[in-house]
Each structure stands twice: as structure tokens, then as C-alpha cells.
Amino acid sequence: MTQTQATEESQAMPELPEVETTCRGIAPHVIGKKIRSVEVRQPQLRWPVSTELAQLLPAQKFTAVTRRGKYLLLHCKPGTLMIHLGMSGSLRIVETRNPPSYHDHVDIAFSNGSVLRYTDPRRFGCMLWISGDPLAHKLLRSLGPEPLGEDFHDDYLWQKSRNRKIPIKAFIMDSKVVVGVGNIYANEALFLAGINPRRAAGRVSRERYHALSVAIRQVLAKAIKAGGTTLRDFTNSDGQPGYFKQSLHVYGRASQPCQQCKTPLKEIRMGGRSTVYCVQCQK
DNA sequence: CAGCGCCCCTGCCCGC
DNA sequence: TGCGGGCAGGGGCGCT
Structure with missing residues (x-):
């Protein structure tokens, strides 16, 4: 290596x-x-x-x-x-x-x-x-659905988010809502779906939950596919994480121009985590 | 229950 | 150049 x-x-x-x-x-x-x-x-x-x-x-x-x-x-x-x-x-x-x-x-x-x-x-x-x-087990029994499974879809997210006031980013990173959406992919999926990470989960429309569920599946599936190309060399430990294989639109790009509208990307902290988004494209 | 902030730990980065 | 302080980050857990 x-x-x-x-x-x-x-x-x-x-x-x-x-x-x-x-x-x-x-x-x-x-x-x-x-x-x-x-x-x-x-x-x-x-x-x-x-x-x-x-x-x-x-x-x-x-x-x-x-x-x-x-x-x-x-x-x-x-x-x-x-x-x-x-x-x-x-x-x-x-x-x-x-x-x-x-x-x-x-x-x-x-x-x-x-x-x-x-x-x-x-x-x-x-x-x-x-x-x-x-x-x-206590750590597994309350977990939400797998993001790539059939139980995860727009209607599920919409139903689950009714009356929830927490930011949409915190909502999709909550393992009781859906598992496996970490900080990097939450940022990326919200950008792809055009949703402001601070928007209350209960105030995201059904249509936008459709875009969001598709985006979450897409970024995760793409990264897994990229990771799969390194499987044959697994024992040599030269595999790189999947998100290096796909371009990151917002994560780690604070103050750089949005790839859609050129507006400088904004970085805030939510729950101690770096949150990067486009104030123009994500509402 | 919902929401929020703390804390575990080390590597890295920055400033002096 | 070397060193110390600050900070990031997954996610369970405790507190309000």
C-alpha cells in the first residue's frame, strides 16, 4: 500500500x-x-x-x-x-x-x-x-428500514415526518427513521433533492420526499457500486471509500461555487456536524 | 415522546 | 522546528 x-x-x-x-x-x-x-x-x-x-x-x-x-x-x-x-x-x-x-x-x-x-x-x-x-438486541431492535430496501420510500418518510419539528437533515440521519445515512450522504442527498437542511421535517412536501428518497438511494447505491470495484483487492487493503469515486457536490466544498448556480456554498453546524448547502438551490 | 447536547478518542491543523 | 490547544465526528444516552 x-x-x-x-x-x-x-x-x-x-x-x-x-x-x-x-x-x-x-x-x-x-x-x-x-x-x-x-x-x-x-x-x-x-x-x-x-x-x-x-x-x-x-x-x-x-x-x-x-x-x-x-x-x-x-x-x-x-x-x-x-x-x-x-x-x-x-x-x-x-x-x-x-x-x-x-x-x-x-x-x-x-x-x-x-x-x-x-x-x-x-x-x-x-x-x-x-x-x-x-x-x-437493544442496539438493533429500534432501527428504521434499510435505505436500499423496499420499506424505504417517499410515503414512509412522509408519514414518519408528520408533526416532526426537527431539521430534515437530523431527521434522515436518525437511525430510528432510516439507517445508514451519515453526515456526508445526508449533505449530498439534500443537495440533490433541493431541500434546505434546516427545514423542519414536518414541512417537507410529499413530492420533495420522493426526490429525497430517490437521492438517498442514488448516492448510497452509487458508492456501493464504486466500492465493489475494489472488492477483489480487499485483502490488500487498497480499497478506497466509495465517496471518493463519485464527485461530492457539497460536502467539504464550503465557500466554493455551487455546481448548479455558482453561488458560494454555505457551511453551518447542525448537531455539531458540518453542514454544507446552497442557499439558492436548497429551499 | 421529542428534541437537544454531551461524550467517548485520536489525528490533524493551526498558531506561537 | 516543536509543541500545545482546539476541533471534528457516529451515535448511544441522559436530561429537559
Whole structure:
């Protein structure tokens, strides 16, 4: 991996497309492979990593790798390993002999000599063991629909937003409304739909919710498709996040001219998050 | 319930 | 050049 790629990757926040790419990327390397050992070098993530993993997982095989929102679910017979990548986390397949670096917090080693390695400099991620139905877990049971699923559409958003006074941006970033819409894609989708991020969710018309639902699907699907092109090199960890593959219209472009009307883009902070929009094109 | 602000943590950037 | 302070950011959680 070149220095340039390492730098870009360290800045990459795992949004839903990156999590989906990770899900697809690790699946063939971990499903059906016998687990030999688990090493937790740094258990202090968002919540402590259970030391029981080292006893529970060896001799097991992951039977499936699925995703719910930005949570990755590695299923095996006695339970499910739930992983969130937080802001700076990543999962890679490496060789056993590959020595861990400072931020490589967890290794799950397989009998074939490969290792599933969890890396997370900022440690906002988590790795939790769930025995029983993972979808009934506290962190998953109240989540809204998947943005690329059939339950997510304009009528759903419109119904859900009645009498809501919170800004539309906060509304679509609320995981109880819809999962996986992070700050970058919320900014982008609102620009594409022509909606001011501060507009109250309850004051967005049905027609504009149609445009918004289409925009959300579009930016996420496009990024996942872009991520898919790097899948074959997943183990070499040279994949770049999907949003580098598509032009960002507003995110990170504060004070630069709007690509539609040339008006300088405005940046405000909403809930502590950078919010960039065009005062002319987004009402 | 709805809405809002805090906080976990480190890398990066800026100013002196 | 080196160092310290400020800040960003996902999202659960506690408080109003």
C-alpha cells in the first residue's frame, strides 16, 4: 500500500457503503473457516470487548456475514459477533505472520493461516457478543428500514415526518427513521433533492420526499457500486471509500461555487456536524 | 415522546 | 522546528 492510499484511508469515515463493501469483502474469507484463536489487545472500544470471546469463538465457524445499518453481524452457532466500525474502524484479512500495529485491537485467527483484523485508531467502534436473536438486541431492535430496501420510500418518510419539528437533515440521519445515512450522504442527498437542511421535517412536501428518497438511494447505491470495484483487492487493503469515486457536490466544498448556480456554498453546524448547502438551490 | 447536547478518542491543523 | 490547544465526528444516552 502506498503512502498516499494509507493517508486517504485513515481519513475515510465508514459510511454505509464502506460497511457494505467490508461485509461483502470479508465474507468469502471468514465463512466456513474454522476459528483457531482470538486475541484482544485493546478491549477499550466504545464498550468493552468481552474477554469471553477468546473462549467462545475458537473451534467455531462463521456461517454468514450480514449487515444491519452500519452494524456488521458475523453469525455462528452459539451466537453473533456484532461489529461497528465507528469513525475510523476497518476490518482486513491479513496473514498470521503479519505483525499487528498499534491500533490493531483485535485479531480473529483462522486455522488456514489468515486473520480477520480489527483496526480502529479512535476506538469509537464496538465489538459485542450477542447470544440469541441479534435483531432483538437493544442496539438493533429500534432501527428504521434499510435505505436500499423496499420499506424505504417517499410515503414512509412522509408519514414518519408528520408533526416532526426537527431539521430534515437530523431527521434522515436518525437511525430510528432510516439507517445508514451519515453526515456526508445526508449533505449530498439534500443537495440533490433541493431541500434546505434546516427545514423542519414536518414541512417537507410529499413530492420533495420522493426526490429525497430517490437521492438517498442514488448516492448510497452509487458508492456501493464504486466500492465493489475494489472488492477483489480487499485483502490488500487498497480499497478506497466509495465517496471518493463519485464527485461530492457539497460536502467539504464550503465557500466554493455551487455546481448548479455558482453561488458560494454555505457551511453551518447542525448537531455539531458540518453542514454544507446552497442557499439558492436548497429551499 | 421529542428534541437537544454531551461524550467517548485520536489525528490533524493551526498558531506561537 | 516543536509543541500545545482546539476541533471534528457516529451515535448511544441522559436530561429537559
